[in-house]
Amino acid sequence: MKDMLLFAFDMNCVAHQSQGLWRHPRDRASNYTDMSYWTGIAKTLERGFFDGIFLADVSGLYDVFEGSPRAAIASATQIPTNDPFTLVPLMAGVTSHLTFGVTGNLSLESPYLFARRVSSLDHLTAGRFGWNIVTGYLDSAHKGMGEDGKQGHDVRYDIADEYMEIVYRLWEESWEDDAVVRDSDSGIFAEPSKVHEIVHEGEYFSMKGIHLCEPSPQRTPLLFQAGTSKKGRAFAGKHAECVFIVGNNPQAQSGVVEQLRQQASLNGRDPKDLKVIGGLSVIVGNSDLEAKEKFEDYRQYGSHQGALALISGWSGMDLSLEDDKKRIGHDNGDAIRGVFHHAGVSSIQDWVDRTTVGGATETIVGSPVTVVDQMNDWLDISGLDGFNLAYTVMPECVEDFVDLVVPELQNRGLMKTTYKEGTFRNKLYGKGNYLNDSHPASKYRR
Amino acid sequence: MKDMLLFAFDMNCVAHQSQGLWRHPRDRASNYTDMSYWTGIAKTLERGFFDGIFLADVSGLYDVFEGSPRAAIASATQIPTNDPFTLVPLMAGVTSHLTFGVTGNLSLESPYLFARRVSSLDHLTAGRFGWNIVTGYLDSAHKGMGEDGKQGHDVRYDIADEYMEIVYRLWEESWEDDAVVRDSDSGIFAEPSKVHEIVHEGEYFSMKGIHLCEPSPQRTPLLFQAGTSKKGRAFAGKHAECVFIVGNNPQAQSGVVEQLRQQASLNGRDPKDLKVIGGLSVIVGNSDLEAKEKFEDYRQYGSHQGALALISGWSGMDLSLEDDKKRIGHDNGDAIRGVFHHAGVSSIQDWVDRTTVGGATETIVGSPVTVVDQMNDWLDISGLDGFNLAYTVMPECVEDFVDLVVPELQNRGLMKTTYKEGTFRNKLYGKGNYLNDSHPASKYRR
Numbered sequence: 001m002k003d004m005l006l007f008a009f010d011m012n013c014v015a016h017q018s019q020g021l022w023r024h025p026r027d028r029a030s031n032y033t034d035m036s037y038w039t040g041i042a043k044t045l046e047r048g049f050f051d052g053i054f055l056a057d058v059s060g061l062y063d064v065f066e067g068s069p070r071a072a073i074a075s076a077t078q079i080p081t082n083d084p085f086t087l088v089p090l091m092a093g094v095t096s097h098l099t100f101g102v103t104g105n106l107s108l109e110s111p112y113l114f115a116r117r118v119s120s121l122d123h124l125t126a127g128r129f130g131w132n133i134v135t136g137y138l139d140s141a142h143k144g145m146g147e148d149g150k151q152g153h154d155v156r157y158d159i160a161d162e163y164m165e166i167v168y169r170l171w172e173e174s175w176e177d178d179a180v181v182r183d184s185d186s187g188i189f190a191e192p193s194k195v196h197e198i199v200h201e202g203e204y205f206s207m208k209g210i211h212l213c214e215p216s217p218q219r220t221p222l223l224f225q226a227g228t229s230k231k232g233r234a235f236a237g238k239h240a241e242c243v244f245i246v247g248n249n250p251q252a253q254s255g256v257v258e259q260l261r262q263q264a265s266l267n268g269r270d271p272k273d274l275k276v277i278g279g280l281s282v283i284v285g286n287s288d289l290e291a292k293e294k295f296e297d298y299r300q301y302g303s304h305q306g307a308l309a310l311i312s313g314w315s316g317m318d319l320s321l322e323d324d325k326k327r328i329g330h331d332n333g334d335a336i337r338g339v340f341h342h343a344g345v346s347s348i349q350d351w352v353d354r355t356t357v358g359g360a361t362e363t364i365v366g367s368p369v370t371v372v373d374q375m376n377d378w379l380d381i382s383g384l385d386g387f388n389l390a391y392t393v394m395p396e397c398v399e400d401f402v403d404l405v406v407p408e409l410q411n412r413g414l415m416k417t418t419y420k421e422g423t424f425r426n427k428l429y430g431k432g433n434y435l436n437d438s439h440p441a442s443k444y445r446r
Numbered sequence: 447m448k449d450m451l452l453f454a455f456d457m458n459c460v461a462h463q464s465q466g467l468w469r470h471p472r473d474r475a476s477n478y479t480d481m482s483y484w485t486g487i488a489k490t491l492e493r494g495f496f497d498g499i500f501l502a503d504v505s506g507l508y509d510v511f512e513g514s515p516r517a518a519i520a521s522a523t524q525i526p527t528n529d530p531f532t533l534v535p536l537m538a539g540v541t542s543h544l545t546f547g548v549t550g551n552l553s554l555e556s557p558y559l560f561a562r563r564v565s566s567l568d569h570l571t572a573g574r575f576g577w578n579i580v581t582g583y584l585d586s587a588h589k590g591m592g593e594d595g596k597q598g599h600d601v602r603y604d605i606a607d608e609y610m611e612i613v614y615r616l617w618e619e620s621w622e623d624d625a626v627v628r629d630s631d632s633g634i635f636a637e638p639s640k641v642h643e644i645v646h647e648g649e650y651f652s653m654k655g656i657h658l659c660e661p662s663p664q665r666t667p668l669l670f671q672a673g674t675s676k677k678g679r680a681f682a683g684k685h686a687e688c689v690f691i692v693g694n695n696p697q698a699q700s701g702v703v704e705q706l707r708q709q710a711s712l713n714g715r716d717p718k719d720l721k722v723i724g725g726l727s728v729i730v731g732n733s734d735l736e737a738k739e740k741f742e743d744y745r746q747y748g749s750h751q752g753a754l755a756l757i758s759g760w761s762g763m764d765l766s767l768e769d770d771k772k773r774i775g776h777d778n779g780d781a782i783r784g785v786f787h788h789a790g791v792s793s794i795q796d797w798v799d800r801t802t803v804g805g806a807t808e809t810i811v812g813s814p815v816t817v818v819d820q821m822n823d824w825l826d827i828s829g830l831d832g833f834n835l836a837y838t839v840m841p842e843c844v845e846d847f848v849d850l851v852v853p854e855l856q857n858r859g860l861m862k863t864t865y866k867e868g869t870f871r872n873k874l875y876g877k878g879n880y881l882n883d884s885h886p887a888s889k890y891r892r
Contacts, residue, residue, distance in 0.1 A: 012566070014635060023630040030628050030635070033569035033662075035539060059559065061656065069638065069656065076635035080626075080660040082566035090535035090570065093481060108559060112590035113505065120458070120528035123479035124536065144558040144655035180526075182476050184469040187749055189460060189476070189522035192515065209590035210507065210515065214526040216479075303633055 003416045004379060004409070005242075005277055005386025005428075007101065008045055008398060009361075011056040012084045014076035017359020017390040018281070019310055020303025022076060027301075029394045033082065035090060041395050042091035045098055048402030049416055051427070052099030053091065054132065054224070054244065054388050055084035059105050060141030062313035066320045069140075072313070075306030085117060092125040097419035099427065101130035101224045101242070107159060108136070108145060111166040112207050118221050119171065119213035127217030127423030127433055132224035133239065135160050157231045159204045164239055166205055168441035169198045171220045174211035176446050190214065196446075218433050220441050222424040228256055237263020237274070238440060241428070244388050246279035248354070248362035250381035253278055257383040269438045275385040275428065278378070281358035281392055283365045284404045295357065295365045298392055302356025310359070311351050324349040361390045368408040376414060449862045450825060450855070451688075451723055451832025451874075453547065454491055454844060455807075457502040458530045460522035463805020463836040464727070465756055466749025468522060473747075475840045479528065481536060487841050488537035491544055494848030495862055497873070498545030499537065500578065500670070500690065500834050501530035505551055506587030508759035512766045515586075518759070521752030531563060538571040543865035545873065547576040547670045547688070553605060554582070554591060557612040558653050564667050565617065565659035573663030573869030573879055578670035579685065581606050603677045608648045610685055614887035615644045617666045620657035622892050636660065642892075664879050666887050668870040674702055683709020683720070684886060687874070690834050692725035694800070694808035696827035699724060703829040715884045721831040721874065724824070727804035727838055729811045730850045741803065741811045744838055748802025756805070757797050770795040807836045814854040822860060 014022045014029050022029045031037040045053060061079045062072035072079050088100045100121075104114065122129040135156040136142070179194035199208050225232070225240035233256075236243045243260055247253045261271035283298065285291030312319045324347065357363055364374045375387065391397050409415035420427045425434070435442050460468045460476050468475045477483040491499060507525045508518035518525050534546045546567075550560065568575040581602040582588070625640035645654050671678070671686035679702075682689045689706055693699045707717035729744065731737035758765045770793065803809055810820045821833065837843050855861035866873045871880070881888050 020633065022635070023633055025630075033660075035535075035570055035572075039539065059562075059658065061658070069641075073636050073638040073641050073656075074634050079656075079658065080621075080636070081658050082569060083563045085532070086535050086563065086566045086570055088535075089481075089532050090539050093485065093536050093539045108556070110554070110591050112592075113554060116505075117529045117532065120532045123528060124481055124532055126481075140655055144653055144658075145556050146558075146652040146654075184471075187466065187469055187751075188520050189468065190519050190526070192519040195515075195519050206592040207590055208592075209586055210519075210525075212505065212507070212525065212527050212590075214479075305633075 004375070004414055005275060006050050006415065007052050007054040007277060007386070007388040008041070008050055009054050009056065009279060009388040009390045010041070011078065011081065012087055013078050013081040015303075015306055016056060016078065017355070017361065018298075018302070018357050018392045019075060019077060019306030019359070020301050020356055021298060021393050023301045023303075024298060024393045026396050027393045029391075030076070038087050038091055039094045041398060042095050042098055044395060044398050044402055046095045048398075048406045049419065050098065051386070052101055052128075052130070052424070054101040055087065055103060057081070057084045057103035057105070057134075058141065059108055059136065060139065060144060062309045063140055064316060064318050065309045065312035067318060071305045071309040075303045075309060077306045077309045085121065088121050088129065089124050092128060097128075097427075099128045099130060099222070099424040100125065101132050101222070103132040103134055105134050105136045105141065106163045107156060108141065110207075111163050111170065111205060112209060115167045115170040116212045118167075119211070119216045122216035122218050122221050123213070127425070129218070130222035130224050130242070130424050132226060132244070133160065133164070134226065153229065154231055157235050160235060162202045162204050165202070166198070166200050166207060168220060169200070169444050170211040172435075172441055172444040173446065174198055175215050177215065180214045217423050218425050219445070220435050222428065233259055233263050236260055237269070238267045240274065241425070241435075241439075242275040242277060244277050244279065246360045250378045253382040253384065267440065273429070273436065273438065276383070277386045277388045278382060278384045279361035279390055280375070280378070280387045281361050281363040281390045282371055282401055282405060283357075283363060283392060283397065284368060284371050284400050286367065286404070288366045288370055291366045291370070295363070299357050304352055304356065307352040307355035310355060311348070314360075319348055322348055324352070357392055359390050363392075368404045371405050372408045372412060372414065375409070376412070450821070450860055451721060452496050452861065453498050453500040453723060453832070453834040454487070454496055455500050455502065455725060455834040455836045456487070457524065457527065458533055459524050459527040461749075461752055462502060462524065463801070463807065464744075464748070464803050464838045465521060465523060465752030465805070466747050466802055467744060467839050469747045469749075470744060470839045472842050473839045475837075476522070484533050484537055485540045487844060488541050488544055490841060490844050490848055492541045494844075494852045495865065496544065497832070498547055498576070498870070500547040501533065501549060503527070503530045503549035503551070504587065505554055505582065506585065506590060508755045509586050510762060510764050511755045511758035513764060517751045517755040521749045521755060523752045523755045531567065534567050534575065535570050538574060543574075543873075545574045545576060545668070545870040546571065547578050547668070549578040549580055551580050551582045551587065552609045553602060554587065556653075557609050557616065557651060558655060561613045561616040562658045564613075565657070565662045568662035568664055568667050569659070573871070575664070576668035576670050576688070576870050578672060578690070579606065579610070580672065599675065600677055603681050605650045606681060608650050610887075611648070612644070612646050612651055612653060614666060615646070615890050616657040618881075618887055618890040619892065620644055621661050623661065626660045663869050664871050665891070666881050668874065679705055679709050682706055683715070684713045686720065687871070687881075687885075688721040688723060690723050690725065692806045696824045699828040699830065713886065719875070719882065719884065722829070723832045723834045724828060724830045725807035725836055726821070726824075726833045727807050727809040727836045728817055728847055728851060729803075729809060729838060729843065730814060730817050730846050732813065732850070734812045734816055737812045737816070741809070745803050750798055750802065753798040753801035756801060757794070760806075765794055768794055770798070803838055805836050809838075814850045817851050818854045818858060818860065821855075822858070
């Protein structure tokens with residue numbers, strides 16, 4: 001039996017997935033601007049042997065519902081939202097093993113400066129940094145940038161492919177492994193002949209320059225991806241090392257997991273090199289009854305307006321114009337719409353109900369034994385490598401999970417009792433710090 | 447007698463100002479990628495009641511000398527260089543009062559996302575954040591971004607003025623003070639009618655959107671500026687709250703200080719609202735002799751190649767083509783060239799000698815009494831409000847200053863013995879967190 005991977009799914013905002021639960025008397029998510037809120041969460045996660053924290057992000061706002069951001073602003077639905085990258089050095093400073101998977105939207109920033117920020121964080125965290133590659137789904141983000149709106153879905157992935165080529169070259173090709181010698185005697189810090197200018201003239205980008213950073217522990221950070229549309233799966237099969245999917249049905253997920261691993265094979269990669277984690281929420285109590293009561297208590301604070309704002313933004317459909325009982329189909333459109341098809345959501349009302357506790361993820365409610373039974377079944381059926389746990393009431397839900405569920409997982413041999421040493425990538429695969437040779441980026445390394 | 451302002455002048459790299467001193471046996475600057483290097487410096491500065499740390503930055507490399515980056519790469523002359531913003535949450539996490547003045551080049555990043563990053567850091571640091579506004583002087587930074595080269599000097603300041611208008615509106619205008627109510631009972635986190643979309647259609651930028659962040663403690667971060675060309679002084683007089691100048695002659699500096707304060711007056715501001723700090727290096731020993739010996743010891747490790755690379759980049763002149771004895775004039779060109787005119791540098795050789803210990807700043811060498819005498823005289827003659835101390839051997843020079851010079855400064859009543867409470871701006875002026883009403887940005891606040 002292998003250790004499951006375990007991440008906390010979080011965001012630098014008040015209401016990430018579970019809309020309205022910031023109103024719960026014990027919730028502290030509205031303290032998201034305070035350092036102590038985040039250092040506390042980081043320490044709890046490391047105490048509970050979580051592999052890492054996965055930070056979502058949007059650079060726009062949810063203004064599809066009613067054609068206005070009104071509901072999102074009132075409900076704090078992922079707005080206000082602060083920069084997730086700023087949390088990493090803070091949480092890294094109070095932990096030794098916790099890793100960081102941070103969402104960065106490549107359609108908003110130049111590869112040259114983005115590559116620098118990422119390398120800087122991989123250095124500071126001693127290789128505990130991962131990047132969740134997204135192309136963005138909110139028009140409003142692009143309006144903030146002075147553009148008319150986002151690119152079409154398929155074009156976004158073409159742009160992403162070219163962007164990846166540039167950042168790979170900056171991370172892998174620009175500085176050779178033995179370029180930096182730090183030789184006090186000769187006065188040579190780095191050998192100029194081993195530092196190479198990257199010249200790129202492509203369809204969407206051009207650049208010329210050396211990477212501003214010396215090689216960081218992992219060079220290319222651990223690569224996450226979350227899209228599960230057809231183009232998204234192809235992109236993940238080529239680039240991602242860890243894919244995050246959501247869904248409320250482990251049988252349906254097993255098909256997605258299978259398709260993702262096939263995509264890796266099609267790209268000449270070992271399918272086992274692609275880790276897949278699924279979204280989940282857990283509400284645990286000392287007994288099933290206590291957990292059920294906690295769930296019912298949380299649920300009272302759910303915000304339907306917030307959920308409608310969130311779902312409208314995800315789907316691109318203004319749900320204020322729809323009958324709540326309307327059944328939802330799958331039109332092969334945006335990734336998020338595809339995700340919800342797989343999740344088996346049946347109606348808007350069903351979708352809203354789920355979203356107020358747990359957001360896009362299924363919620364397991366029960367005693368530690370019940371929770372672990374269900375998590376274990378889920379893994380067996382789906383073929384997932386682990387979970388990304390969305391928060392409900394924060395930080396209570398993380399503390400409950402660490403205090404009650406983690407010991408049960410450990411007792412059953414489903415979860416590690418010590419951390420592996422080294423970088424994010426080495427902890428995950430045990431094969432060193434760099435991307436392995438079958439990954440397309442490795443060809444740029446000299 | 448007023449307390450002098452005291453900042454540490456640093457950069458997320460190996461060789462910032464004093465070229466070659468990373469080779470000194472006690473120097474640790476080549477550990478700049480380690481968290482503990484920076485948390486150590488931060489704690490030492492706070493122990494010594496420094497007001498803050500001022501982080502320089504370049505987003506390109508020094509490739510003017512010999513028309514190549516060879517000398518800069520070999521000597522680690524501000525290359526490699528990591529993102530300075532990533533250091534702030536780390537150092538804020540181990541301090542309570544230390545403030546952060548961080549260089550951000552506004553010609554490289556969209557105002558929409560830059561404003562968000564800054565607000566996020568102002569939140570996390572509880573208002574201890576400042577932004578050093580620069581327009582950049584290295585062509586190579588722009589080539590990295592896929593542009594042909596930097597804009598002309600005067601155009602850069604026009605672009606900067608428009609950029610400032612946008613970020614001011616995001617910080618000051620988008621969210622009213624009472625927009626965020628955090629009302630659990632009503633379920634209203636923020637009042638949508640009090641959050642305003644910013645629509646900008648200008649010559650260089652367009653954007654449409656609300657600021658992604660709720661108002662941070664200072665809203666607009668404390669504003670630094672460092673340009674002292676004619677356009678730069680006009681820009682500083684309009685925008686800056688704290689201006690950083692360099693020079694080796696307090697008499698000459700007094701003229702610059704006067705001109706800067708006049709520019710503030712011309713913009714309808716109280717000239718006293720413009721703080722001016724001067725660059726300085728200090729090498730202190732228990733006696734004058736010990737300090738002199740330390741200086742001579744440091745000097746052996748200076749790198750002339752590194753200094754030539756640095757100065758060529760600053761001045762835009764390839765010094766490999768010049769006679770080292772050639773006298774340097776002032777052509778009213780780039781800001782950096784103007785700075786060196788004021789610093790009274792007489793020849794390339796003179797410039798290189800100065801740069802190996804202290805960089806662009808004058809170096810004071812002596813016992814605590816000698817150092818404080820000279821610092822005090824300097825302040826009296828120049829009219830400066832304080833100093834920005836460039837490093838030599840790191841972190842030894844900071845520890846020496848804190849252990850030897852700070853007590854002497856305090857004994858003579860030149861320096862505070864406790865920190866003032868509150869935000870960066872409140873610590874500096876004692877008049878609250880926001881920009882005062884005579885600053886041009888204040889007109890955007892509702």
